[in-house]
Amino acid sequence: MPHPNFILLYVDNPQQSAKFYAPLLDKQPMESSPGFVMFALDSGMMLGLWSKHTVEPAAPKIPLGGSGELAFAVADAAAVKALYAEWQQRGLQILQQPVSMDFGFTFTAVDPDGHRLRVFAPYDPAL
Structure with a gap:
């Protein structure tokens, strides 16, 4: 397959x-x-x-941004915060500030065509 x-x-x-x-x-x-x-x-x-x-x-x-997103998994919350600061410096439009959600710590930006870009550090299910 x-x-x-x-x-x-x-x-x-x-x-x-x-x-x-x-x-x-x-x-x-x-x-x-x-x-x-x-x-x-x-x-x-x-x-x-x-x-x-x-x-x-x-x-x-399709409406601007379509219906999906590219997701970038990173190691931990510090890496999320570092990319958030870097992407802000680059001038990316931020849709969602860093926040804890049920799957991990995350923020969301968009590219020039409106495609969502999510950075997240997944929570360890063993914790």
């Missing part, structure tokens, strides 16, 4: 989105064309930024 290995986000301008994601991911794209940019993530997952104007078949009209 095949397993998912790509995340594709439909964006207004893949080149502009790549300029946003490259420093956030601390990676340069492995592939880049006017309508598509791809990053290879350390996990083995690929992140594709595809122009919403050229994707085939055409993407449905």
